[in-house]
Amino acid sequence: MKISFDGQLITTSLKVTFRGRTLQIDDMIIDTGSSHTVISPDILEDIGVTYENGDDIYEAYGIGGSVPFYTKVMEEIQIDKINLKNIEIDVGVLPKNHNGLLGLDILMNYNFIVDLDKLELYPAKYK
Template identity: 70%
Template sequence: MNLFYEGQLITTSLTLIFRGKTLRIDDVVVDTGSSHTVISPDVLETIGVTYENGDTIYEAYEIGGSVPFYTKKMDEIRIDSYIMKDFQIDVGTLPKDHSALLGLDVLKQYNFVIDLGSLELYPSMIEKKD
């Protein structure tokens, strides 16, 4: 799948399905420094994702302090033709101009390779070892 580089960040697109509703998010930052995939609550509200009793809440630490997040299970996350079912993402406030971060939890799922020369994201041909 294609990656995009606008001189600052590497981005891609992904599609989420939550309780039968579909949302495509473009300009998702590919962030190998983030252990989890994080989506802004403002973006997710459009398909009915909100905090509910029982959702796990925790704090993520970053430069300048901590930020609260909660987790939500998506029916599916699609990146190009790769589908992850019943996958948990983090929902939390991101820096201005960012709607989502694609983290290592998703990148490791298919042992994705980030090819900076061709600006492509694809699964490794080497079988992943657990």
């Protein structure tokens, strides 16, 4: 699938499904420096994702300091024609109103290739 580069960030789109409700999220930053995929709670609120008793909470650390996150399991994440089932993602506030970060947990575990020459994201044929 085609990805975008605005001179600073590489972004893509994906769809998430939670409890039967699906949402397309545009401008997801492809972040090979992030170990986890993170989506803003403001975005996910549209499909009913909220903190519930029993959700795991932890602190994430980065250049800007630390921020609390909780985790949720998405029934499905669709990246182009690739459907990933029962994927755990982090839900937390991101700087500068970013929608989300597509992190290494998905990029590496599902063997995606980020082709910067062609500006494409696709799964490798072989692991």
